[in-house]
Amino acid sequence: MAAKMWYIDPVMQTMLSTMGGEAIKEIYGHFFAPRAIFTGRIGATALSMLVAFMRERRKAFILSDTVVERHARSVAKDFQEAGFQTTIWNESAPEPPVSLVEKCAAEMTKFEPDLIIAVGGGSTMDLAKAAWILYELPGYDLKAVSPLLPMGLRKKALLAAYPTTSGTGSEVTWASVLTDDSVTPPVKIEVSSAEIVPDFAVLLPEFTVGMPPMLTAGTGLDALAHSVDGYLTCYDTDICDALAIKSIELIFKFLPRAYKNPNDMEARYRMQLAATIAGLAFGNSQAALTHSLGHSVGKVFGIHHGIAVSIFIPYAIQYYSRASKKYVQLAQKIGIEAKDEEECLQKLVDRFKEFLLSFKVPYALKEHGITKERWQKNLADVAKHAWEDACTGASPRPTSIIDIKKMLDYAYEGKDIDF
Numbered sequence: 209m210a211a212k213m214w215y216i217d218p219v220m221q222t223m224l225s226t227m228g229g230e231a232i233k234e235i236y237g238h239f240f241a242p243r244a245i246f247t248g249r250i251g252a253t254a255l256s257m258l259v260a261f262m263r264e265r266r267k268a269f270i271l272s273d274t275v276v277e278r279h280a281r282s283v284a285k286d287f288q289e290a291g292f293q294t295t296i297w298n299e300s301a302p303e304p305p306v307s308l309v310e311k312c313a314a315e316m317t318k319f320e321p322d323l324i325i326a327v328g329g330g331s332t333m334d335l336a337k338a339a340w341i342l343y344e345l346p347g348y349d350l351k352a353v354s355p356l357l358p359m360g361l362r363k364k365a366l367l368a369a370y371p372t373t374s375g376t377g378s379e380v381t382w383a384s385v386l387t388d389d390s391v392t393p394p395v396k397i398e399v400s401s402a403e404i405v406p407d408f409a410v411l412l413p414e415f416t417v418g419m420p421p422m423l424t425a426g427t428g429l430d431a432l433a434h435s436v437d438g439y440l441t442c443y444d445t446d447i448c449d450a451l452a453i454k455s456i457e458l459i460f461k462f463l464p465r466a467y468k469n470p471n472d473m474e475a476r477y478r479m480q481l482a483a484t485i486a487g488l489a490f491g492n493s494q495a496a497l498t499h500s501l502g503h504s505v506g507k508v509f510g511i512h513h514g515i516a517v518s519i520f521i522p523y524a525i526q527y528y529s530r531a532s533k534k535y536v537q538l539a540q541k542i543g544i545e546a547k548d549e550e551e552c553l554q555k556l557v558d559r560f561k562e563f564l565l566s567f568k569v570p571y572a573l574k575e576h577g578i579t580k581e582r583w584q585k586n587l588a589d590v591a592k593h594a595w596e597d598a599c600t601g602a603s604p605r606p607t608s609i610i611d612i613k614k615m616l617d618y619a620y621e622g623k624d625i626d627f
């Protein structure tokens with residue numbers, strides 16, 4: 209695990225930026241998604257029956273953690289009734305280290321499943337994707353996984369994902385975010401391949417009811433950042449645009465309800481849909497600066513992923529606006545009226561700032577308990593990590609480490625981007 213990830217390479221970054229250009233869209237495009245997405249109790253039963261017809265050995269390995277293990281048990285029951293032998297592995301952990309992925313894959317190898325099921329948040333689903341690779345291809349270097357290299361998964365098992373939060377969209381995306389703990393200090397790595405898109409996603413709103421309000425807000429705002437970036441990124445497509453806009457509409461309408469009343473089942477259901485729809489959008493058109501800057505700030509200062517990335521929505525929109533007028537379409541789609549582009553941008557940015565504040569999420573980083581001294585001490589490192597992040601190459605405005613550092617400083621103070 210010594211080599212750098214494939215995307216930390218100036219040639220690759222340039223190639224990725226070029227691939228996102230307008231000229232290439234007519235000759236290359238893609239949209240990866242699960243074979244099927246089921247919703248609700250009857251949908252979950254239908255999936256277990258469908259998969260029973262598709263599998264011969266009918267052995268399901270279910271990944272979970274101790275917090276949501278009760279949901280894993282209910283999924284196991286569905287599959288047992290469909291004729292599966294099941295086992296639950298409940299050792300999933302946040303930001304899964306590669307050593308844990310290897311441990312999980314070793315357990316899979318002992319059980320020999322022909323179906324892998326993830327029941328949990330983004331970390332559990334990401335862990336399942338990576339462990340699945342090592343189960344199918346023992347000894348494979350996860351750092352060598354690339355969207356450009358076929359692996360030939362699915363010779364041993366299929367993957368189904370049951371999210372218990374509404375935000376990451378990992379149930380439908382081709383990315384797995386892990387922690388490389390073979391180096392000191394451990395670093396975040398992103399493993400991406402179209403082959404790790406789960407075969408099936410199952411949305412059961414009752415699985416998200418236990419989320420406390422701040423987790424509801426954080427995960428929902430993560431989905432919002434996915435949709436905003438998914439709409440504005442240089443990899444945008446008409447398919448992703450339609451999905452991103454629907455997701456933003458759902459989040460504006462239903463996240464405040466789910467936040468205020470955790471038992472509002474309609475709001476929980478719509479937020480699950482919103483997160484999955486956002487996942488389909490940004491999973492194909494990529495997240496950009498909200499995520500590269502948010503990843504870095506979140507990691508260094510210990511801020512929840514969804515909160516950290518959503519803070520950058522207003523700044524990213526302002527920064528992109530100098531290179532692309534697509535923000536005007538976004539504003540129109542969410543009902544903003546303005547006399548000119550300047551007013552349109554201001555109203556759009558204000559709409560997102562107000563939305564963040566309604567969940568007690570200040571958009572100035574200094575209001576997140578980061579002292580000026582600590583900020584200045586870490587700024588160079590935060591900027592470097594953000595610059596090297598896989599999402600940076602998807603910015604619709606070509607950027608630089610100088611601009612990134614400047615954006616970070618503006619976000620610390622809560623200042624509008626004016627460059």
Ligand SMILES: [Fe+2]
Binds near residue numbers: 430431
């Ligand atoms: Fe995210």
